[in-house]
Amino acid sequence: MIVRALITFFGLCLFWQGVVWLFETPPYILPGPLLVWDALSSRPELFLRHGATTALEIVLALILGLTAGFLTGVLVWRSARAERWLWPLLLASQAIPVFAIAPLLVLWLGYGLASKVTMAVLIVFFPVTVAVVEGLRRIGNYWPEQAQLMGARPGAFFRLVQLPASLGTIGVGARIAAATAPIGAVVGEWVGSSSGLGYLMLQHNARMQISIVFAALFCLLLFTLSLYGLVNYTTRKLIFWTDER
Amino acid sequence: MSAETQNPIVLEISGTGADYPASLFAPSRLKITPGKTTSLLGPSGSGKSTLLRFLAGLEPLPPTIKLTGMPDVCKRAYMTQSVRLLPWFDLRRNAGIAFELREEPVDQKVVNAVLADLGLERDAGKYPAQVSGGMAQRTALARTLLERADLNLMDEPFAALDAITRRNMQDLLKSRFAGSTTVLVTHDPAEAVRVSDEIYILDRAHPGAPATISRHDNTAGGDGDPAEALYERLKAA
Numbered sequence: 001m002i003v004r005a006l007i008t009f010f011g012l013c014l015f016w017q018g019v020v021w022l023f024e025t026p027p028y029i030l031p032g033p034l035l036v037w038d039a040l041s042s043r044p045e046l047f048l049r050h051g052a053t054t055a056l057e058i059v060l061a062l063i064l065g066l067t068a069g070f071l072t073g074v075l076v077w078r079s080a081r082a083e084r085w086l087w088p089l090l091l092a093s094q095a096i097p098v099f100a101i102a103p104l105l106v107l108w109l110g111y112g113l114a115s116k117v118t119m120a121v122l123i124v125f126f127p128v129t130v131a132v133v134e135g136l137r138r139i140g141n142y143w144p145e146q147a148q149l150m151g152a153r154p155g156a157f158f159r160l161v162q163l164p165a166s167l168g169t170i171g172v173g174a175r176i177a178a179a180t181a182p183i184g185a186v187v188g189e190w191v192g193s194s195s196g197l198g199y200l201m202l203q204h205n206a207r208m209q210i211s212i213v214f215a216a217l218f219c220l221l222l223f224t225l226s227l228y229g230l231v232n233y234t235t236r237k238l239i240f241w242t243d244e245r
Numbered sequence: 246m247s248a249e250t251q252n253p254i255v256l257e258i259s260g261t262g263a264d265y266p267a268s269l270f271a272p273s274r275l276k277i278t279p280g281k282t283t284s285l286l287g288p289s290g291s292g293k294s295t296l297l298r299f300l301a302g303l304e305p306l307p308p309t310i311k312l313t314g315m316p317d318v319c320k321r322a323y324m325t326q327s328v329r330l331l332p333w334f335d336l337r338r339n340a341g342i343a344f345e346l347r348e349e350p351v352d353q354k355v356v357n358a359v360l361a362d363l364g365l366e367r368d369a370g371k372y373p374a375q376v377s378g379g380m381a382q383r384t385a386l387a388r389t390l391l392e393r394a395d396l397n398l399m400d401e402p403f404a405a406l407d408a409i410t411r412r413n414m415q416d417l418l419k420s421r422f423a424g425s426t427t428v429l430v431t432h433d434p435a436e437a438v439r440v441s442d443e444i445y446i447l448d449r450a451h452p453g454a455p456a457t458i459s460r461h462d463n464t465a466g467g468d469g470d471p472a473e474a475l476y477e478r479l480k481a482a
Contacts, residue, residue, distance in 0.1 A: 142325070142327070142329050143329070145301075145303050145323070146323065147346055148303070149301060149302075149303075149321050149322065149323050150342075150343040150346050150347065150392070151320075151346075151347050152343075152346035152347060153346065153347060153348050155348075156345060156346050156347070156348050157346055160331075160334075160342070160345055160346060161331060161346070164331070164333045240333075241332035241333050241372065241373075241374060
């Protein structure tokens with residue numbers, strides 16, 4: 001898989017560099033990958049510093065989003081009243097584009113970490129909640145009936161049967177969360193921040209230093225893919241039985 | 246609760262209802278003798294599994310059906326054709342899952358003894374995905390055995406197994422459930438004859454017609470093969 005990914009990556013870079021050579025595009029419109037590599041390798045500390053900010057925002061958002069999504073999902077699954085009250089709110093939260101509320105969040109929560117983390121949590125929260133609700137509902141009749149006949153305690157049934165049975169679906173939600181959390185963080189940085197890869201992109205875009213914009217994008221891509229890989233690996237290890245079937 | 250002191254469990258069907266599931270049955274009676282294995286046979290869709298679900302308390306009784314003789318406190322175990330072990334637990338934990346679900350201490354000695362009895366001691370640490378259908382079925386049987394239920398209900402538990410495994414499972418059922426009250430739904434006359442003390446047949450005039458439950462006399466075949474006699478009887482059902 002790694003070999004395939006490397007071949008694809010270098011193939012795309014080759015194609016990109018070929019387009020730049022062929023059409024002689026100015027570097028302030030489309031720099032080639034060699035220029036982007038120059039930007040990246042000449043100032044690694046710049047990308048490390050801003051990358052660390054964005055990474056922190058994404059990881060915090062993922063932890064908070066997964067926790068809040070899980071708890072809300074359990075609440076919605078458990079209580080019909082909670083579903084009636086919360087579901088329209090959850091849907092409404094998705095109907096509003098993140099870009100539209102980003103300036104408000106920056107206004108309310110400031111230019112620091114909180115507004116970006118909140119933005120990313122808003123993006124992560126919904127798919128996780130839906131995955132939890134769907135996973136918990138997908139158990140069918142067999143085990144609830146067995147539990148009834150066995151005289152199972154509700155807490156034990158949830159812990160030993162219901163929750164493990166739903167982990168496959170929850171894992172899908174977690175993977176979607178890992179792939180989408182960076183969107184919230186970067187959008188937040190674009191609207192108002194003093195550090196982060198989004199901030200770096202915006203600053204250097206204004207100065208026509210497009211190779212730095214591309215280098216920041218590359219760092220974001222690398223981090224997102226690594227995070228997705230880590231979440232994917234962890235969920236698959238944790239839910240080992242779904243691969244065995 | 247000893248079988249000798251128990252009254253028979255009787256499902257009395259007084260009439261055919263207009264709605265499902267009461268529409269499945271014609272006026273008749275099913276008597277389950279405590280301490281015996283009773284088999285239910287009949288064509289597909291005649292209501293065998295529904296009767297079992299009535300007995301399990303998983304299906305509400307329609308007004309046309311009365312259940313008497315069921316003790317107020319009656320522990321019931323229900324085993325179906327599809328085993329559905331929990332794939333995240335090994336066979337040992339699957340066998341003793343009922344104790345964990347009740348938050349009772351699991352007596353590993355008892356669990357291991359039952360698993361050994363069913364020839365599963367070497368594979369007890371394996372996960373359901375790593376074992377054959379026969380082993381999974383034996384684990385489900387171990388789970389049912391460990392329940393020591395007052396009433397064991399089995400809905401075609403061996404239908405999906407190959408002939409040899411099925412035969413072994415029938416032997417296990419016969420020996421390990423001897424003396425306990427068991428109701429078995431099966432399509433196989435030979436299985437019914439082999440494991441049951443009493444056999445009931447659900448007869449229908451035509452597909453879709455309500456079924457009448459009637460007791461089959463296991464000695465009706467005379468000197469011939471009782472399974473063959475039962476098969477002939479079922480062909481007419």
